[in-house]
Amino acid sequence: MDGISAEKINMNLTVILSILLAVFFPWASVTASSLTQLPEQFQEAQAKSAELTEEASEAEPADTLRNPEDKSKKAEETAKTDTDPAAQSPLSSDEQGPQAQQTEPGTEEISEDEPTDALQAYEDIKFEIKRNSKVDRYIRRFSGKGKRNFAVILKRSGKYLPEIKEMLRSEGVPQEIAYLPIIESGFNPRAVSKKNAVGLWQFIRPTGLKYGLKINYWVDERMHAEKSTLAAARYLRKLYEEFGSWELALAAYNCGEKRVAKAIRRTGSTDFWTVSRRLPRETRNYVPKFNAALIIAKNPEKYGFRITETGRDYEAVSVPPRKSIAEIANLLDMGYKEISNYNPSLVGLSTPPGKSYKLKVPKGYGEKLLAVKSEVETLKDVKTPFRTRPVRYTVKTDDSLWKIARKFGTSVEKLKYANDLSGTIIRPGQRLKIPARGNVIYVKHKIRPGENIYVLAKRYGTSIDEIKRANNLKGSLIIAGKTLSIPQRLFHSYVPQDVPKKVHHKIIPGDTLSELALRYRVSVSQIKRWNNMSSTMLIAGRNLVIYK
Structure with a gap:
């Protein structure tokens, strides 16, 4: 009798536990998937549990009489559902609705509408173009007096734009910023600014090195279109993440993060047009200028221009x-x-x-x-690169400017200008900049049958006289099989410009340094440095040295 009552108790506990499982777990899965359908799913679960309860109450006594061992198996299965999450739901996979299905983290299916990679995720990033009086002023300038130059820049941009847009998109930068080189470099990869910023994106040396660009005597990747674009995209993305605005990111790209951060603190605003009042004049005009260039580039026909995106031509x-x-x-x-x-x-x-x-x-x-x-x-290896940039030289005890100039094939005047020297006095241990030797290299050309000196001059972009001078030729006759040295004049961004003209200004009563600086378009500090002046006082009748 005690055994039978114990079996009944076990049977009742099993039924109660089944009912609890049938009621609780469908409700939990519905709650996790969709709270809006909770009442409906809860009612379905209750109906299902009621059916299971009726079936259990009708079938269990018969099972007890047939095979008592099944009860222990059923108890083991019930205990298993407490520890195995996969076995807890009383509904089969076919019976579970879409709201009740759950997936493990990281195994969710990606629909066609969702981004499948980083490139697609960045597709919708846009730069918000703003138009105001400042922007309109630059639109009038670009499409008016500066129209010819702007047309050349737009034509030059055609072969760079497709690849630049794709690279910017891949880095999460708006494709509209592909037009930024219009105002940075005029899409000239060899462009060099007064502050020695180089390339399409006008990187200064420290920033270029920071973002992985190689800069040495062999290669300057600031002039490499693809590599510099990748570096610029990553820099701009970093600035955007710092300031939360593409306009402020562009401002920081122009004048530096610290200045923009300081202007934000002073104004208490993150709007560029408000913050710009605390930024340098160049930066205040930088974003309006870019907006103007972008408006024209987006609709060039309206302003009398044309852009043909040819893409890669190499x-x-x-x-x-x-x-x-x-x-x-x-x-x-x-x-x-x-x-x-x-x-x-x-x-x-x-x-x-x-x-x-x-x-x-x-x-x-x-x-x-x-x-x-x-x-x-089989070509002979180049041991040292052709030097097109200044090098540094440490002055020795017995050195003079004349000796150093002779040693490096330059002039005393160029040395003085490169090092801001007013006189010829130098001291041992002093570091001097040595300007590049020149802008001509010589290419060896083996004459082929049928070639003449006129054809070679046209091919290499030089003159017949220069070829004759380089090879000590008296006439224009050349012989097949012989080798000629063909002079090639470099038009490289690193070739130093001509030394400015040296001017002697005689001071007259009423002259001031600020007026002279304005007249000769130099700075007061330059005049003082050129003349070894410690103050701004001028003495009438004396001469000042000024380079212009």
Whole structure:
């Protein structure tokens, strides 16, 4: 009797536990998936549990009489549901509705409308164009007096825009910012500002190095369109994350993060047009200028312009390191300047040391370069890059400006100007900037049958007289099989400009340094440095040295 009552108790406990499971777990899954359908699903679960209760009450006594061992198995299954989450729901997978289905974290299915990668996630990022009186002023300037120059810039931008837009999108930067080089560099990869910012995106040296650009005597990747664009995109994205506004990010790109942060603290605003009152004049005009350029570039026909996005017009071929690009151009029967224009970042005029370098050549020349690759490999390695930038020299005990100028093939006047020297006195241990030696290199060309000096001068963009002078030729006759030295004049961004004209100004009564600085378009500090002045006092009748 005690055994039978114990079995009944166990049976009742099993039924009660089944009812609780049937009621509780459907309600929990519904709550997790959709609270809006809770009452309806709860009623379904209650109905289902009622059915299970009736079936259990009708079937359990018969089972007890048939096989008492099944009761222990049923108890084990019930205990298993307490520890196994997969077995807790009383509904089968077919019976569960879509709201009751749950997935493990990280295994959710991605619908077609949802972004599947970082590129798609950034597709909708836009730059909000604002138009006001300042913007309109620059629109009138670009489409008025500056129309010819702006048209040249837009035409130049066509081959860069498609790739730049894609790279910006991949880094989470609005594609409209692809037009920023219009006001930064005029889409000239060799552009250099007064502050020595270089390339399409006008990176100064420290910022370029910070964002992974190589800058040395062999290569300056600030002039590499793709690599500098990637660095600019990451820098702009970082600025946006810091300030939460693309306009403020552009302002910080122009004048630096610290200035923008300081202006925000002073104004207590994060609106560019409010913050700009505390920013430098150049930066105050920077964003309106970009908005104006963007408005025109978005609708060029309206303002009398045209943009044709041609895209990539080159092929890249791997070339061994330390090979002269002038000699490679010679093997391809093309001028040095043409191949140099496709590879402006090669400031040493040769492929850099280390790994092979992907050299850009015009479309159609990739196969030609592959065909002469064995000849390229046999070219003599370049030991030191062609120097197109100033170097530093430490003055020795017995040095003079004249000796140093003679040693480096420059002039005393250029040394003085490069180092802001007013006189010729130098001291041992002093570091001097040595300007570049010149802007001419010589390419070796082996004369082929049918070639004449006129054809070579036209191909290499030089003159017949320069070829004759470089090879000591008295006449224009050249012989097939012989080798000529072809002078190639560089128009490189690093070639120093001509030394400014030295002017002697005789001080007259009433002259002031500020007036003279304004007249000669220099600064007061420059006049003081050129004349070793410790104060701003002027004495009538004396001469001042001024470079203009």
